[in-house]
Amino acid sequence: MTQDPELQLALILNELNESSFVAHRDLNAALPAIESFGPEVTARWAQTGRDLFFHDRDAGKAFFRASAELAQITHGVEAWTEQARGFLSIRGSWKALTGYLANFPAAVHEFGVEDARRWGEIGLSWGREHRESGDILFTTPVAELSDGRGFAGAYELMGPLSDLSATRGLPPGLALPGAIKVRALLGPQAVLPWLKRGTDILKSGRLRGESFFRLEGAESDEALLAGLAGFRTSDHERFLTLFTRATLGLTPPLVGAGLRIGERPFVETDGRALFVPAAFPDREEALAAFLHHVGHLRFGTYDGGMLTRLFAAVGLAHPPLDDDQRITWRPLFAAYGDDLARFQMLFDLCEDFRIDARIQSLVPNHVPRLLALASARPPGPAGRYYDVAISSLQMIVGSAEIGGHWPALLAPDADLLVSWRCAQAWYQDTDLPSLALDERAAGYLPARSPNSQRPVYPRAPGPGEALEPEEGTGAPAGDGREKKPAPLATGHDPDMEIPPEDTAGSGGRVGVGRPQPGGWSPQRRRLRPPGEGIPYPEWDYREKAYRRDWTRILERSLVERDAACATGLLTQYAPVLRRLRRAIQSEKPHRPSPKRRQNEGEELDLDATVEHIVDRHTGSYSTPAIYRQRRPSVRDTSVLLLADLSTSIMQQAADGEGRVVDRLKAALLMFALSLEEVGDPYSIAGFASKYRDAVSYYPIKDFSQRFTAETQAILGGLSGRLATRMGAAIRHACVQFQGAGGARRLLLILSDGRPADYDDGGDSRYLHEDTRLAVKEATDQGIHAFCITLDATGAPYLERIFGRGHFLVIDTLDDLPARLPQIYMRLRKSA
C-alpha cells in the first residue's frame, strides 16, 4: 500500500467512481472544504468515507455529505473523522452516524471538542451493545441532553444509563427519551430512582417496562407522581374543592388530566368537570387556577342557553352537538380562518377578564394573586397578549385606568355574549400580532387557559347544582346529576340475576338516553304474581296519597363471595383501622360516669342521700336508692347500615384509581370492625331495584348475627346492580329493627346518588317525595334516618328528603372508609 496521500486519494476516488456515482459525486463536492487541512488529513478522511461506504453504503454517503459543513463549523476534520471510524464496528450504523454528524457541531459548541468526543464514545459503546440505543443517543438534540449545563448535564443521564446497561442489561436508548422528560419534570435527582424502577419492571415484563419508559400507563404515573415536585393536586383536592365551594358555591367533579411533561399546568373544563393537572408549580397558582375555572362555571361561560344565543349571534341556528351531546366551539371561530388563534386569544382575554372581575368581588385577593403570579413574560408575540392581560387585571384592582373595551365587561349583567362582541370589536382595530397556534399557550397568564379547548356539556343557568328539575317536566338528559350506570366489570353482569322478563321492560337503563316525561305504564310489563315479595306502599305526590302495596321487596342473599378482596382491603386499610380502634378505645371511658340513685354501689350519691333522709323526716315514702355506681352501661344505640348497591357504584372513581365499589367495600368493612370494637348491636344490608315490584333487599349481617369470615367475604364480593328505589328499602329496613333492642335506633343510609328507578318516568321528584315520606315514617317509629352520600351535588335534594342536618356529603371518595365509622361515632356520642 502506498504512503503517498495524494495517490491514496486518487485511488479512493477511482475506487468510488467505479462503485457509486453518488458517493463519488459527494466526495468530490466535499473535497474543496477538506483539502485546506492538508493532503494527509484529506487522504485519511477520504479513506474513512470509503471504508464507511463499503461497510454501509448509506453511512458513507452521509459521511461525505455532512463533511464540508462539519469542517467549516468545527474548524477541523480529524476529531470527527477518527471517531466516525468507530461506526465501522456497528452494523447498519448509517442512522447513528447521520445523527452523530448532524449533532457533532452542537456537541462541540456545548461541550468543547474533548467532551464532544466523549459523547461520541459513549454513543458508540451504546451502539455496539444495542444498535438502536446508539441511534437514539446520536439523534437526540445535544441541547436537550445537556439541559444547558454542558457535558455535566448530559453525563448525568448518560452515566447512569451506561452503568445500568453494563450491570443490568438495560438498553440505554430505550430509557433516554423518558429520562430527559423525567429530569425536566422532576429534577435530576429523580432520574436514577426512576431508571432503577423501570429496569426492575422491564426485568419482570418487557412490554410493561417499555411502556413505563415511554411514560405510559399506571405504573409510570405512579412512579412519576411519587417524585413530583410542586403543589400536587391529588394531595390537596379536598382543600381546593372546599375553598371553591365556600367562595363560589360550586364543587365540580375533578378529573386528573394526567402528567403533561413540559407543558404548562392548564386546568380545563367541559362545562361539567374540571380537568386538572397532576401538579401546579405552587399553591398560589393552584388556588388561582381553581378559582378562575370554577368562576367560568359559576358565571355562565358554559351555560347552555348562553351558548345557544352566542351561536345564534354568529348566525348558526343551533350549536352543533357531538355524539356525547356536547357543544363544539369550532364553528364559532371558523370565520377567522388562519387568524383563528388571534381572535380566540382576544375572546379569551375578554371572557377571562369578565370572570376574574366577578370572582374578585367575592374573593378580594384573587386578582392581586393573579398579578403576583404573572412574572414570567414570554418572548415574541405571545408576550404582547400577556401584557394586555396584566394591564386589564390592573384595571380591576384600580392600579390602571379603565378604558378601551373593558368597561362593558365590568357591568353586573355582562355575559359571554358581551365578551364575544367586545372581542369582535377589538379584533377590528387591534394592533396585537398574529399568533401561531403553538405560540398561543404562552400568551395566557398563569392560572388562565384556553376556554374553548374541550367540547362542552351545556350547563343549566345560574349556580347550577342547586337546581332540582321541576316536577313533571323530566330532567334534561345528561345533565350529569342523574345517576348513570357505569360500565360493568367484564365477565360479570349482576343484571343476569334478574329473570329475562324483568329486563325487557320499557324503562331502559336509568340515566341512559333521555328520560321520557310523563306517566309510567306498569301495565306494559307483567307484574310479579301476588304473594311474591313483601308489599309496601309508595307515596304518589301528584295524587297526594299512598299507592297501596305498590312496591315489592324481595329479600335475596348475595351470592358472590370474595374473601381475598376483603383480606386485601383489610391489609390496605390496616392503618386506618388501627387509628379507628385507638380512637374508639380512647373514647371508651376508663372510669365510666356514675349512674346515680342506685340501690347498691361503691359510693354514696349525696343528692339522693339527702333526699332520702328528707323524705324520711317528712314521713313520705322513699326507697333507699342512695348509691352511685360506676359500671359500663349497656350501649343503647342500635344501627342498621343500608348501602345503595345500584350500578353507579361500579363507576371508576373520579380520581381514576379503582372503582367506587372498592371504597364502599372498605368503608363497610371498617364500619363493621369498628362496631365490633364499640359493641353496639348493628346490622348491614344492601338494596337495589328494577321496577316497583322488584326491589331487592340484601341482608348482609343481621343484628343477632356475629361478624364472621363469611360476612367479610360477602362484603368483599359486593358489586353494583340496577337502580335506587330508596323509599321501599327504607320501609323494609325499619321492619328489621323490630326486636333489635337499643333505645335509640339509627338507620344509616349510604348512597352515591339520588333515588331513581327504571319506571319513574324521568320524574325524579316522584321517588324523592316517596323517600321523604319513608324517612318520615321511620321517624314516627322512633328510627332516626341519616344519609351519607358520595354525590357532591346532593345537598339540595338530600335536605328535602332527610331534612337539614340529617345528611352528610363526603366530598372525597378516599375519605369514605375512615369517615364512615367516625360519623357513626359522632352521631352516637350525641345520643
Add this chain to the structure above:
Amino acid sequence: MRSLIDRLRGVERDIVQHPDTQTAPYYEPQGAEVAIFEAAWRRRLPVMLKGPTGCGKTRFLEYMAHRLHRPLVSVSCHEDLTSADLVGRFLLEGESTVWQDGPLTRAVKVGAICYLDEIVEARTDSTVIIHPLTDHRRRLPIEKRGVEIEAHEDFLLVISYNPGYQTVLKDLKPSTKQRFVAITFHYPIPEIEARIVQNEVEGVSADLAARLVAIAGQARALKDHGLDEASSTRSLVYTAALIAAGLSPLQAGEAALVSPLTDDIELAEALREIVTAHLGPV
C-alpha cells in the same frame, strides 16, 4: 366603690334577673321575630327559639325581657339535669328540712320568662315536667310536696333548640315540639350582621365589618361538608374584638374563625384561605 368590690370578688346575682331599666341589650331585629314573640307573649303561648349556635337567640330573649319589662330566668340544660334541678328539692337544715324552689318554680311564681337553653340536652324526664306548663293548664306539679303551682299570669316558658347533625339522635319529641310557637333564627343578612359587629365592638370600621361578614358568608357554605358548626355572628364579634385589641387581622381570624371551628386540616386550610382572601395583605 361598689363596682370595685364587684370586680374583685365577682358578683353574686339572683337567678331571677330583673331587666336593667337603663340600658336595653343591643339587638338588631332580622324579621318578624319581635312581633311574633310579642303576640305569643300577649297570649302567653310558650315559645321555641330554633337556630344555629351563636346567631343571637339568647341575646334576643334578653332584649325581649327588657322590652316587656319581665324578669328572666335562664337555665342551661345539660345531660345530668334532672327534674329536681328545675323544680326544687328538700334540703336538710339542722334537724329539720326546708324546701328550696328550683329556677323553674321561682319563675313560675314571680311571673318571669323562663328560658331553658338547649333543652334537648336535658334528660327526658325533665322535658316532660314542662308539659302541663305549656298548655291551657299552666300549672307546675311538684310531686315531692304534693302540690301544683298555678303559674303567675305573666309567666312565659321559652326553650331553645339547635337542630342539626349533632342532635340527630336527640331530637325533641314531636309531642313536646308542637306545644310551642317556634321562631326560627338564621344568621343575619350581611348588612345587619355587619352592623351587629360594629355595634358590639367599638372602633370597628364598616369596611372591616363587611369583610368579616363576607368571610362568614363563605365559611357557612362549608357546613355539612365537614364543618359541624358554621362561623357564628359571635365568632365574628370575637374576631373584631381581637383585632380591636391589637392582634393582626390574620392572627385574629385564625384564633376566632379557624381554629375553634375545626380540627380537620384541609377544612382549616380552606377556612384560612377564606380569611386570607378577605383580611390578608393585598
